[in-house]
Structure formats: structure tokens, C-alpha cells
Amino acid sequence: MKSGRREILAAALLASLALPTGAAAADAAVDFDREIRPILSDNCFACHGPDENKRKAGRRLDTREGIFATKDGVTAVVPGQSDASALIQRAISHDPDEVMPPPKSGKQLTPAQIERLRHWIDQGADWQGHWAFERPVRPATPAVSDAARVRNPIDAFVLERLEKEKLAPQAEAEARTLIRRLSLDLRGLPPTPVEVESFIADSDAGAHGALVDRLLASPHYGERMAQMWLDLARFADSDGYHDDTPRSMWRFRDYVINAFNANKPFDQFTVEQIAGDLLPDATVEQRIASAFHRNGPTSSEGGADANEYAAKYAVDRVNTTSTTWLGVTLQCAECHDHKYDPFTTREYYQLFAFFNQVPENVLERAIQGAPLMAAPTPEQEAQLGELTGRVAALEQHLKAHMPEAPAAAAVELNKQLAAANQARQEFAKSLPQLRVMADVPEPRPTHILVRGDYRSLGEQVSPGVPASLGKLPDGLKPNRLALARWLTRPQHPLTARVMVNRLWQMIFGVGLVKTSEEFGSQGERPRHPELLDWLAVEFVESGWNVKHMLKLIVTSATYRQSSKISPGLLELDPENRLLARGSRFRLPAETVRDNALAVSGLLDRTRAVGGPSVKPYQPGDLWREFSYGDSADKTYVRDKGADLYRRSVYTFWKRSILYPSYAIFDAPNREVCTARRPVTNTPLQAYVLLNDESFVEAARVLAQKVSAEHPEDFSKQLHRAFHLALARPPSAAEAATMENLYHETLAVYRRQSEAAAKLLAVGDSPPLAGADPASLAAWTCVANAILNFDETVTKE
């Protein structure tokens, strides 16, 4: 049974790759969920689907009951009899009043689609629910003929498909490629030359796994993972709407980094972010986690209506929760029943009812945006404890010795106590304030907002979850905590699938379900459905262990393949969905910058993870150009010293004017939850790498570094720079190109000493004392070139 199903899938995949589908698969059993539902969903559900208000003729084709029902003597589908089925009769009709879909819908079934519908009906019309809403079951690991290529079950699933396609995977990538790939994937930073050489020298069979363990244990792992998660959490340092006032949410960012570093089980991570404040005896950390749902954009615009914005904020929370954990887009249901998936408007507002209970200052700027909490760092907590202790000790002392103490001493003690109290208070005031979640003590009634309009109150609803996905656990108060518990039940059909798919997307560039934000019937079906289910079950059974899943993925043979592309394979599988090669794609925005900082040695490594957001180089007047006339934060005041070189995850994220180099490299402004960034390739990206002060300074400092380490020896300098940037030596041709560039530009700067001095003055970091300016300027040009190589900004 199992292997039969896989053959069908493989055959269908072949067919779909070859385009057009049809003849080859005609006799094979038709898979309803994979082949038929998408046709119905695309062409029929808009008028014959879940949306009750738009349903025509009372006919429903999205449920088992509906599709087989006889109504007014007409049956859409008569199993085994396609000729007797109205679905087919109407599809092939030439009468414009009869034919379905109707001409004015602009939709039309193709002959191939009608043929598949016929086959499905004639084969008995087997109906199944949408795959993503059914609980995943761990499939058996398939047997493959080339078992030597299987390092773990992931490879068995991938290889089985490749064998069906008569494709061979690529050989393993070189060790130096692998360590750079792993390091960028798991730490978001390149490996150092020492790390590269010791990995190459390590002939132990377990070297790869040991390296993965080291990388996962690095504190930079959490920073890298946060980069991904903060897009979902729409984390930012400003309000978003209207004048976009700065806000202070960085303690939440640090929570995310620390949670990934501590490998907090994903179920716990989920519960804390959705409902940390509602946990019994919630800790400071758990309350900080609840800031997840205070990250959304807010407005303080004069003349705004608080009710309108309160509704907007709750909508943002529903949409963010569903995209992040359910991987389905519910937002259509804000105004009308979902057209394709079984989600009603009523159910939308049942979710809304979890999130509109916050006693918030709706139209206040962030800093007054109660509910707030003092969110001390662990060090600050300790310091606060000390100051409190000192007050207590003095009070104790006074109480104990007051009666017999001489007046002067009492005065002195009182003075000390007052000072200690003041010190404590002042310190407490200086603690970072964080917007967090809370619920009003008496739940507010929730009404359906008719067509999403906050002024049109419809039927009253109580908190609940979509019926097609199960129900809230029994015995729990229906609040956010119950919702979080429901999301993290081991049998939940979506939560685990959505997260493992996200990890896959992070590593391979494209998820097993490409539409990682949409697992509903309008999303893409997984290319390796059994692998996805296997991973989802493994994730839950591992105790929602994120590091375990990542380790499985990056130790697989699939991951370890070379990313070389043969022309034939490119034609057949341009997006590498079959995984017959390693993935090769441009680094994310933050990593592009972090990589340049690390390669040059500028990256700030003096501090542990966390801390307030920082403001690195940015063209001076950028904020002023767009800021509100009289707003206090008109000018971007860039930081100095180490803050200029902190990892990009700490960069101040202003929503209305996103840090330009990140925006240019496809980072979202985080006004809405974002599950997937595009990967574009534009001339503006060239400008960032060529001319942005951060990158020019990185080139200069890289030039200084190699010049200082290997004076007067261009070849050694170049080797060193290549090893730093690319984890490999230059080829002879590359070396010749770069040497030529060096000599040409050296000749220019010999003639133009002023120009050399200007170039070497870019950036705050100190110049190299005693160096020849012309030579250093020429080397800066070489380093500028190196930082612009396609390979430098690409994960190979």
C-alpha cells in the first residue's frame, strides 16, 4: 500500500515536471487530495465552497457530504459513473448558461483536468480531507537501491524520489565548502581560517557531526535563529503606524536569542510567547516572552479612533498566530467565510476573542503603551537585588540599633538609608520597559465585525478554535493559554509540520511546502509529503527539539551535496526541489553585513548576546527626509565604537525607514508577520556592497589586516584574504586578476595621494600606522572587489 502510493506520487511528479500532464498517468489511481481537490478548489469553491454567503444554488463541493449529495434530483458526483455526474456534465457543456465554471468567472477547466475528474469518479470517487488538516503519521523509511548514500532517513526519502527520476545526487561538497555552509547556516557567520583548516585535517568519521554540535552550541546560533524568528514575530524598534515613534522591545529579542541558544523545546517556546503572562507564577522571562503579541504596529495619530485600532491590533494577532503556527492564512475570514478552506468568519472572531482582551492604551506611543513591565536583564536583576538588599540591611540595622544609637549616628544612618532607597528607585526607573500581554480580569464580549468593519457589530461569539482543526483541550479556561496548549498538542496537524518546514526553508532556501505561510488548499502541496510528515513526527517525538531537527537536516547526505549545477538538471529542476544537488543561494540581508564584518575582523566580539538595539552607519539625513515635521527622533544619530560593529540582529529596526542595506537585500519592514523573504538580485545591492560606508570600511580594515600580517608579500596577503572571505585559496586565474587590479589601482593612487588618504579615512576604525597609503588604498580596492564576489555573498 505504502510503496504503491509512492509510485503514484513519483509518476505524477514526473508527469508534472514534464508538462503537460495526462496520458502517462491516465491509468494510475487518482489521488483525490493531490490531483482533484486543487482543481475543485481553484475552479469551484469560490461559489460552491465554505463561504455561506457566496454559495450558489446551495450546492457545496468542498465537503464529502456536499459533493455526493442529491439536491433537486441532481448529484454532482455519482461514484463510478462519470457520465451520470453533474460535475462532468456541466464541465463539458457547450451551453454558456450551463457550463461550469461559468464564463464570466474567467475560469475554464482544461480537457486534461476534466479527464482527471472523470478518472477519479470512474475509479470510485474516493474522497479525503485536505492533507494538512489531518494528523501526520510517521511513514516507513523507504528502501533505496543505493543504500550507501543514506546517512539518515531524510536521504532515504530524497533518494527514493531521485531513483524514480533516474537522477543521481551530487557528490559530497569539499570540506572547506561544507564548513562555510554549516557555519553560515547555523551561526550566520563565516568560519575562521583556523576552524577551516582544523576541520579539513580532522579525518575522524564523526568530524562533521562534531562540528555541527560545536556550531549549535555557539551563542551565535541563537542570534542566527532569531533573525528568522523575528520576521514572524514582526519585531521592531518603532511603532510602525503614523509617526513611527521609537519603542523599546529589545528584551523580547533577547528572549528569542536565549531561547534558541538554550534549545527551549518548541512547544514551551510557543506557549510562553502566546501566553507567558497567563502561566501560573509566570517568571520574568515568561512575561517577557508574551511581548510577542505586543510587537505589532500601533498608532498614536491624532484623530484616530481607538475602537478601530483596538480591532486592528487584535486582527494582527490572529493573523500573526495563524501564519506563524498554523501556516494558514485566515485573514480572508476577517470579512467573509474563507473561500477555499473550512474556516468561517465566526471562527475568525472566535480566535479574535482570545486577543482583544488586552487592557491597552490603544493610541498611546509605545513608551506609554501599557500594559508594561520592567524587564531587567539577569545582570540588572542581580543588581536590583543588591540594591534592595542594601536598603533592607540598613533598615534592619536602624531597627536593631536605633534605641541606643547616639543621635548623630541615627542621623547618619537615616541619611544612608535615604540614599540607598533613592539609588534603588533610580535604578528601578532605568530598567528597560517592555510592552507585554495581559488580559482584563472580566473577559470582554466579542462580536463578529461584519465585513471586518469595527462599527458593525454582529453576533456575539466566545473564544474557540476552527472546528476543522479540532477543539480546545477540555477543562481549561478558554483563554490564550488554552489556545497555546491546543497549538502544541502532539496530535496537532499543523504546528510541527509548519515549523519543520520553516527550518527546511531556512537551510535549503525553499521549504518542502514552498508556500511556507500557507498550508491550506490554495498553498503548494509538499514535494516530499512523506518526508515532511516523517520530520513532523520526529520533531514532536524528540520533545520539540529544534537543535535535534537541524542536526538531522545538516548531517544528511542530502545537505552535504555539492551545489554544482549541470545544465540538464537546471532545465529539469531549476528550483532544486528534487534536491539532486546542494542548495546555493544569496545570504540573507543581515548575514551579508555580518559576513563582511566578520571577514574584516570588525565584528564586535567583546560582548555576550543581547542588549539594546544599535545604530550603525547610515546616510545622515535619511530619517529627516521622511520624519514627521516636529518629531523628536528626526535625526539618525549613529552610534560609535563597538556598537557600529554589532551583529545585524541588533540593528535598530525602524519600520517606516528600514535600515537601507537590509531593505535593499529583501528584509521586510516587519509591519506584518513575514514567513518568507524573496531573494532578489538588483543593482542597488551592488551599490550597498560597493559603496555603503559599512562595506567600504570593512574592505579597508580587511586590507589593513592582511597588509599587517604579511608585509610586502601580495601573494600571501591575497591568500589570507581569500581564506578569510571564502574559506579557500584563490585559483591561479583569480590571483592573476586580483594582482592585476592591485597594480593598476596602485599606479593610480601613487599619482593621487590625496585620493588615497580620502579612501583610507572611510569609517571610524583606526588606520594602520606606518603603512604606505597608496599600497593600502590599492589593497582596499582589492578587498572591495573580494567583498563583492558573488561567492562572498552566497552560501555555496
Place this chain on the structure above:
Amino acid sequence: MNLTLSPDFHQQLTRRAFLGRGAFGLGTLGLSSLLQENLAANTSAARQGGVLHYVPRAKRIIFLFMSGGPSQIDLFDPKPKLNELNGQPMPASLVKNERVAQLQGKPLLCMGSRYKFARYGPAGVDISELLPWTAKMADDITVIRSMQTEAINHDPAVTFMQTGNAQPGRPVMGSWLSYGLGSNNRDLPAFVVLVSGIGSGQNLHTRYWGSGFLPTVHQGVQFRSSGDPVLFVSNPPGMSPEVRRRILDGVRDVNRQKLDAVGDPEIATRIEQYEMAWRMQTSVPDLMDNSKEPASVYELYGEEAKTPGTFAANCLLARKLAERDVRFIQLYHRDWDHHDQLPDGIAKECRHVDRAGYALVQDLKQRGLLDDTIVLWSGEFGRTPMSQSNTSYETYGRDHHMKAFSAWVAGGGFKAGGLVGATDELGFSVATDRVHIHDLHATILHLMGIDHTKLIYRSQGRDFRLTDVHGHVVKELLV
């Protein structure tokens, strides 16, 4: 223009996407994004983002956006009745249950305009004394008095005007057109943004020219009046174009070697984009340099056009961008948000925009560009017929108003010398020929050769349009 799909469409698509996935590829079809994001979802013929559905009347748009919301009552839609009733409450039948912004909880009093109006052009359009130059071109433009929007605060209303939706996250009109039609220019972006009125008025968000869920290659590129004309376009201090070219040659040679070794077409794209970047290093500063314009140009646009960053200078740049076939040219002019002291504020802004707008239209006309260039002048909403802050003719103000406001259009297949729509006698609501923003969008797309119901992009499992599920082409606006 390519109006049909060839049988080997898929191969073309693939190849084209590999070779020209860049922001500014040469194709007339919005195909790059199709492959990148939506191959599976968007290949049915009804959903072809790039197919032109009609013969286009316009090739490009200049959108003169008046940020803050100009008062139509004082510019294009005179209401003598308001002057009669000045200071008296608005009829409850008009304002009951209607949304106001900063007037929430305040008395709603009639406020007449202090300005004189006269009739101009074949349609006899009333135009305020504040806009003498605009009045002179009443033969060229069509005034719409019946504009309507759905958002009453600046940020959502600007977002609505640009994207057809008040919620952030959707693509703006310029991005839709870049996606649908691509670029006509190999040296400049398809969608360029110019900002004036810096340091005053409502703030701007870069999302106002953002591509939303469309690939970021379709976002607007701001050309700036100070500092780098495009962010990071200038070489660092001490690096001449000669040195830059040598570096680029070195990068190109190494990238070519890499392309040969690994065969990833993305590297070929990167090589092309670096060459495009190099060309733009020349083309953009050339374009932004107004100093070589002849004296006759300044006679037309006025002296203010000599100052970079003014609306007048930006209008001149807009003409130059139109000449270079940039698809969507978006000007933002700030500081129309006149809640109080309206007379001072509006007079100042009219001085900035009136002559320059006139000059732009005349300039386009003289150069034969007006026929296929749309010029659109509009704010995100209008202002109330009710006073805000006081009812003195010297110092009155007006609140935001979404139920009726005015805009004008010219060129590109729009009727010349026309007047569309009317409001009630107090200017509160649209009385005839409502032009909702969705309708304006539908009409603009129509003139660009696109059926607004068929320019579609699938995101998050749903098909999206600029006009959402609304919009009608306004035939009265067309030639």
C-alpha cells in the same frame, strides 16, 4: 507589444527569468516575478500578469501626490452655501454617524472658503484664486470633484491611495505596474520616487513605495535631492570612476569563472546587475543635474526649480524621467495637513505646486509626451467643509475628510478640459458620479492597457489585485 502567449511560453519564461531576473529587465511582461514566486499559481491564461488586455493609451504615469490632504473646498469645489452658513452647525442629517478624525466630540460648524473662484475651460470648472496657473491649463486637465476613500487618518489613507487597501503589506500602484509591464529603460528603474517638502508635515513611510508581497525588485527607487541621488550610488571618497571600473572588471572576471565552475544562472544575473549599476552611476547623476537646463526651462517652471528638493525641481525631473520612459514617476509633496491656520498653509503649498504642475503639463505637451503620459494630482483625502480650531476667515482650519474630495488628471487618454462628479451643496458627500479610489486605479490600469480584474498576483494562497474585488473604469474620464 506581445499580446499573446507562445506555445513555448514556459521555456521562454524560464530563460527570461534566468537572464533578466533583475529589477529592470527589458521585457514588457512582468515575468521575472512569475517564475520566482508563482510559476505554479499564475500560469493559467486568465492570470497572466504580463499580458496587455487592451491597446494602451498611456505608457507612463506621473503621480503628483499631495501628502496631508489638500482642501478641495478652497481649491476646486466652491460652496457658497458654506459661507452663508459660516459658523452654524452642519445639518445633523448630513453628519450623523459619519466619521470625523480630530473633530471627534467637537461641534461640527460650517466653514466657508475665504478664496474667490472663477470658471475656466470648456467645462467651466471653478478654480480658486490660489491656483492661477492651474486655471490657465483648464483646457488640458479634467477635475474630479467626486473622489472618495475609506480611511480617515493619514497613514492608512495614503496606504489606501497607493495600494487600494488601508492595511500595510500590499504593493503600491507603481509596483503593480512594474510587475505587470516591466521597464522600458535599461539604465533606470521602472518606478522612481521624488520627495519635496522635507522637514515639514506628515511623515512618509518607505512602504508608500514598497512592493508589499510582490518581489522587492518592483519597489520604487527614491531619487534624492541631497546626498547620494540614489542611496549608495556614489563611489566612496577617493575612488574615481576609473578605479571603480577596474574593480568592477575584477569582480566580473572572478564571477565569470565562478559561473563556469558551478553553472548557477543567478551568477549571470549578478554580473548583469553590476553592469546596470555601473550604467546608473552615470545616468542617475546626469538626470538629477538640472544645472544644464536652458533658461527657457526656468522661464516655464519658475526660479524655484533651480533649488534641488523643491516640488518645482522634482516636476522638471519628472519630465526628464518621462522622456527616458520611466514607467511610474511618483512625486510626494508634503505639508497639506491644515488643521488650523489653513490660509497661511495652503497659500504656501499652492505657491510651491501651482506653477510647477502647470509647467510640467505644458512641457510634456510641447514635447509630445502628454498623449501617452498620465499626470495625476491628488491627496490621500480631502478636508472637511466643517471648521477646525475656529471659524475665523483668517485662521480657520479643516479636519480630514474621506467622503468627498477633488483631484485632477491629464494626458494619457484622460479627457482634457473636463469636469467629473459633483458634491452636495455643502460639499460633504458625493452627489453624482462617485470616483472611488478603486475606480481611479481601475481607470489608470485601463489606460495602461490592463484589465484591472486580470492583473493578479497570488500570495498566501489568495489572488490579489490592486483593486481588490472592486473598481470600475470611469468612462466619463476617458477621451
